[in-house]
C-alpha cells in the first residue's frame with residue numbers, strides 16, 4: 001500500500017526552472033530522505049506534494065486527491081518557511097487546532113512544549129529561527145496523521161533539538177507503523193539514522209527511490225595488491241589513488257568493478273563499504289556527471 005503517489009506532477013518556476021515530471025510512490029511504513037544539491041528542487045517538490053501550488057499532474061494521499069478534505073486531514077507539512085504562523089502565539093494556534101482539528105492530540109503537544117521548552121504566550125515572530133521551527137514542528141507533529149512531509153526539519157535546530165526530533169520521529173513510526181515520513185535533508189547522519197529509502201533530486205527531477213542499505217553494497221573502497229593497467233576505465237570507478245604502497249580505488253558499483261578486476265586476475269587485498277558521509281556526495285556528484 002502507498003501513502004503517497006504522484007503522477008506526472010509538473011510545476012514551472014519562472015523561466016529558468018521546472019519541477020518534474022515527478023512520478024513517485026511512497027510505501028506505507030517507510031521513512032524516505034530526499035537529497036539533492038542546493039537548487040535541485042527539494043522545496044519546490046515539497047510544495048507540490050503538499051498541494052501548495054498551482055501545477056499539473058495528480059498527487060494522492062491514502063488514495064485521496066491532494067486537494068480533498070480527506071487528504072488534507074491525512075498529512076502534516078512542515079515547510080522551510082512559514083510566514084503565516086509568525087504573527088500568532090503558540091497558545092492561539094494550539095487553541096485553534098484543539099477546537100477544529102479532529103487529528104489534534106493535546107497530550108503529544110504538551111510533550112513537545114515540555115521537551116522543546118516552547119513559550120506559549122510569545123509571538124512566534126519574536127522567537128529565534130530554531131525556536132520558530134520547533135514551534136511549527138510541535139504544531140504539525142501533534143496532529144495524528146499518516147504522512148509527515150518535512151522540508152529540512154533539522155535545519156537550525158540545536159544539537160539537543162536534533163536528537164529530540166529524531167527520537168520523536170522514530171517514536172511516531174513505532175506508534176503508527178503504517179505512517180510514512182518524507183524529509184529533505186543535507187545531513188548524512190540523519191539519512192543514516194532515519195531513512196529506509198533515499199530519493200535523489202537533480203534539476204527538478206527525482207530518481208527512483210533506492211534502499212539506503214544498498215548503498216553500502218554499491219559504494220566501496222578496494223585495495224589492490226598492485227596496479228592494474230586501465231583500472232581508471234573499469235565500471236563504477238570514482239577515484240584511483242595510492243595509499244602506502246597499495247593502489248586504492250573507490251567504486252559506486254562494487255559488483256561490476258570486482259567482476260572487471262576478476263577478469264584480469266587482479267588481487268584484492270581488502271575492501272570496505274563507504275560511510276554515507278563519503279557515498280552520498282559521490283552519488284550527488286555522479287548525478288552531475290551522468291544526468292538523471
Ligand SMILES: Nc1ncnc2c1ncn2[C@@H]1O[C@H](COP(=O)(O)OP(=O)(O)OP(=O)(O)O)[C@@H](O)[C@H]1O
Pocket residue numbers: 013014015017036037038039040041042043044045
Ligand atoms: N518563486 C520562484 N520563482 C522562480 N524560481 C524559483 C522560485 N522559487 C524557487 N525557484 C527556483 O527553483 C529552483 C529550485 O529551488 P528549491 O528551493 O526548490 O531548491 P532546493 O533543492 O530546495 O534548494 P536548497 O537545498 O538550497 O534548499 C531554484 O533554481 C530556484 O531558483
